[in-house]
Each structure stands twice: as C-alpha cells, then as structure tokens.
Amino acid sequence: MSSKNNKTETRKIQFSGNSSFTTTLPKQWVEQNNLKAGEEITLFYNIDNEIVITPNNQTINTTKEIKIDISKDEYDTILRKIVSLYVTGYNLIKINNKSNRLTSEDRKSVKNIVRNNLVGTEIVNDSTEEITIQVLLSFPELTIKNALRRMYIIAHSMHKDAVSAIHEVDKDVATGVINSDSEVDRFSLYIIRLLKIAVKTPNMLTKIGLDNITDCLGYRLIVKSVERVADHATKIAQTVLQIENKIDKDIVNKLEELSIFSLEVFEESSKALFKEDYTTSNQIVEKAKSIEKREKNLTNLLKNKKDVKEQNSINLIIEHIRRTAEYSSDIAEIILNMTAEKFLDKTN
DSSP: OBOTTOOBOOOOOEEETTTEEEOOOOHHHHHHTTOOTTOOEEEEEOTTSOEEEEETTOOTTOOOEEEEEOTTOOHHHHHHHHHHHHHHTOSEEEEEOTTSOOOHHHHHHHHHHHHHHOTTEEEEEESSSOEEEEEOOOGGGSOHHHHHHHHHHHHHHHHHHHHHTTTTTOHHHHHHHHHHHHHHHHHHHHHHHHHHHHHHOGGGTGGGTOSOTTHHHHHHHHHHHHHHHHHHHHHHHHHHHHOOSOOOHHHHHHHHHHHHHHHHHHHHHHHHHHHTOHHHHHHHHHHHTTHHHHHHHHHHTTTTOOOHHHHHHHHHHHHHHHHHHHHHHHHHHHHHHHHHHHHHHHHO
C-alpha cells in the first residue's frame, strides 16, 4: 500500500488464530482517510490477484471543486477545459476571468457548453464575476449501463431516420439526425466520467452499476464504438442534405435492406452486452462478416449509373451502413473478452 507521496512500505504477515492472517496499515494512510479503529475497509481483488484496499467512508458525493480562468480563451479552448474537468470527476467548477469581468459572450459560451455537452449539470451561480457549474445528478439515478442503453437507443434511431430520409430526400429529417449527435456525445462524456471515478475509487463500482474494475476498459471501448455508430448515422444524414434529386426506388429499397441488417446486428450487440452473453456475441461476430457480401451485391447495381455524383453519394451511404455493422462486431468482440472467464468456468 502506497501513501500519497508514492513511498513504498513493507508489512509483515502475522498468523492469527487457527485460520486467519493479519497485517497492519500505515498510520499516515489511516489518518489521511479519516479512519478510526473499528471502522470497515473494503478489499478488492484485481485481475492479477492483487488486493486494493479502500476505505468505506468514501462517497461519490464528496465535493471536488476547482477554479479556472478563461481570460483570452477561445470557445473551443473553454469547451476542452470544462469537459476535461467534468470527465475527471470534478462536480463544482468555478469559472472566472482574472483580467476582466466575464462578458455576456463568455457566459453564453459556458451555458452552451453545459446545455450541449454535460449530463446532470446546472449553472448554480451566474454573474459577471463568476459562473459556477455543479454536477447535480446522483450516480444511482443514471448508472453506466442505463446511460449506455440511452446511447444505443439514440444511435439506433439516428441511423434508422437517416436511411428513411433517403426515400424522399427529406432534409428536415436529416437535419434532425445531425442535431441528435450531440445527445450521444453527452452520454458518452458522462460514462467516461463514471469510469474514471470507478478506476480511482473501486468501492464505487456497485453504485455506478459495475461488478469488476477490469470491465472499465471494456465499457470505455464500447462507448466509443456506439459513439462511432452515431457518427456514421450523422454522415448518412449529411450525405442526404447534398442529394439533389430522388434516388431510384429499387436502390433505396436495397439500401434500406442493408440498413435493417446492420441495425439488427447493432441491436443484438446491445442485448448481448447487458445479458453478458458470450455465445451470442460470438454469433454476432460471424454474422457481421456477411455485410461485405450484401454490400457487394448492392454496389454491383450501381455500375450502370450514369450520374457520377449520385453514384458517389450512394457509395458513401453504403460505406456508413457497413461501418455500423463492423462497429457492432467490435462491440461483440469486446463482450467476448469481458465474459470469457465466466463462460469458460461454466463450461469446464
């Protein structure tokens, strides 16, 4: 066990009674964590069979506060500062401009960042001297799995709507899909925040809906893949905005068939994840491979197309639909890695 200054200390194991072994804890560590004799601590076993000791008196709601200066910062810089502090676990972020008062544009920028990027946050103080962002959402209200379910639902809906917009070249629907992408990004940042907290404070795992600290990396990769599915739906919608005339009905129907298959694989990856289903995940990986054959059949229909611009648009849409199936396969492979040990224990 290391203290805050990263010094390594050695402790001897003592035999106690007929069946127990004991050791002592460093006094400095006990005092730093406000522990007293008789209080409980929690032992976590990680993947290397090492033990991590955490005090039970740690709580998720402990205020973690920071102040930042945004003088001379552009909007994108302010965005990166606030988002990085949010995902790191700060729940009280105070913003000021040391060289001047906060302008109306400064305040508007911060409010836009909170509204468009951060789940569970509100502006609790807004003046020319300081703006305070506070994270108000308690973790049991929205666990990692629940937030990820919402990401799945939104990404699925975005893809479906983007493809349906192709029929009538519906630019309103396409624009709605593009606007929905920020909602997926919001939940992505929220989940990253929870995962970072879980890695730093293992006894918070159950409160945010996880059982094993080793799953944090897997969930981080899955979140990224779901986010990429939403990005490809956005790109389909952006392509629709560039289409000038209606596409041949037979081609559109074939695109929709390819999309239905791709979304089917995506939905199955969701079910496999939340059921921790090793067998289904393996089937998903194999199933997703057939998207290449389906794609080839569709691209063969485009060879006689004289309108090069339209042909390019359709090829782009096909690629984005295929990528959705491929990211679903990536998710399934991550689930295989996360559930392999449990599955093998059951079968052996």
